[in-house]
Amino acid sequence: MRAAGRFVADVLTELKSRAAVGVNLLKLDAIAHEMIRARGAESCYIDYHPSFGASPFGKVLCTSVNDAVLHGLPHDYVLRDGDLVSLDFAASVDGWVADSAVSVIVGTPRPEDLRVIETTERALDAGIAAARVGSRVGDISAAIGQVAAEAGYSVNTDFGGHGVGRTMHGDPHVANNGRPNRGLPLRAGLVIAIEPWFLESTDKIVTDPDGWTLRSADGSRGAHSEHTVAITEDGPIVLTARARG
Ligand code: MG
Numbered sequence: 001m002r003a004a005g006r007f008v009a010d011v012l013t014e015l016k017s018r019a020a021v022g023v024n025l026l027k028l029d030a031i032a033h034e035m036i037r038a039r040g041a042e043s044c045y046i047d048y049h050p051s052f053g054a055s056p057f058g059k060v061l062c063t064s065v066n067d068a069v070l071h072g073l074p075h076d077y078v079l080r081d082g083d084l085v086s087l088d089f090a091a092s093v094d095g096w097v098a099d100s101a102v103s104v105i106v107g108t109p110r111p112e113d114l115r116v117i118e119t120t121e122r123a124l125d126a127g128i129a130a131a132r133v134g135s136r137v138g139d140i141s142a143a144i145g146q147v148a149a150e151a152g153y154s155v156n157t158d159f160g161g162h163g164v165g166r167t168m169h170g171d172p173h174v175a176n177n178g179r180p181n182r183g184l185p186l187r188a189g190l191v192i193a194i195e196p197w198f199l200e201s202t203d204k205i206v207t208d209p210d211g212w213t214l215r216s217a218d219g220s221r222g223a224h225s226e227h228t229v230a231i232t233e234d235g236p237i238v239l240t241a242r243a244r245g
Contacts, residue, residue: 001164001191004041004091004098005228005239011035011089012102013242015061021081021107025063028087029074032061036091044090044097044168054211062088062101069197069205069222070159070214081107084117086197086224090168097168099193100240101226113221116153116200120225123147123176123196127161131194131229131236135186141178144196148177154203159214161194164228188233195226 011032018031036043043060057073064072064086065079072086079085088101103117123144130143140161148155161174172184176196199205204217216222230237 001096001098001228001230001239004093004096005100005241007039007041007093008089008091008098008100008228009240009242011091012087012100012240015087015089016102016104019079019085019087019104019106021079023079023106025065025074025077025079028063029059029061032089036060039093042092044092044099048168057212060089060091062086064088064213064222064224066221067216067219068208068213069199069216069224071212073208073210073212075210079106082110083107084113084221084223086222088224088226095166097164097166098228098240099164099168099226100228101195101224102242103223103225112200113223115151116198116221117223117225119147119151119153120196120198120223123198124194124225124227127174127194127196128227128229128236128238131186131192131231133186133188133231133233136181137172137174137184137186138178138182139180140194141175141183142180144194145177148196148198153198153200155198156203156205158205159197161192161226164191164193186231188231190231191228191239192231193226193228195224197222197224
């Protein structure tokens with residue numbers, strides 16, 4: 001799974017560097033698609049068609065801009081100064097999946113956008129630190145939820161982290177809030193995606209007419225940070241860790 005993690009990290013590093021004012025979301029998807037082809041990897045998204053999806057996703061990347069926060073379907077949109085864009089990417093390499101997301105601001109940042117991004121990143125770090133043999137899934141959820149609460153964000157627990165393996169989504173569900181010392185015991189060898197996402201002033205979301213893109217109910221912006229993490233006797237290993245930046 002390290003190979004898959006490294007590849008997903010490389011793609012997000014590239015996309016972060018290419019996301020800029022004037023760049024079309026479809027261009028970012030095309031860059032990711034070309035990297036998948038060059039690596040001989042497989043997209044986890046393109047044929048993805050869960051019960052809540054209107055049709056197969058059809059793209060290899062999620063691009064959620066401003067008040068969109070999850071599952072953003074790339075479309076013909078050119079990034080503008082100050083846009084907050086969340087990039088979520090999962091791929092399979094040699095039959096094993098990794099899943100990761102990062103939020104970036106293109107052009108001039110708004111302070112409240114920097115704050116929500118920084119908080120999701122800190123919540124992700126807290127969740128990873130809690131992913132230890134002998135703890136439980138609820139300890140990860142509680143660690144994430146505590147960071148959110150201290151920053152004043154309310155947490156939506158409808159969508160959260162998940163087991164990762166041969167497929168993108170497996171048990172357990174890793175909610176972004178919860179009670180410590182509850183849920184599945186964490187054992188060495190378990191690999192999970194931990195993915196806090198917070199909205200600036202609500203925990204309610206609505207689905208776009210495209211059937212995928214999840215948007216805040218009040219128009220406030222949101223951010224999303226995700227890593228795929230292996231739980232080992234020696235502590236958590238962040239398989240999708242990027243070089244700085
Ligand atoms: Mg993801």
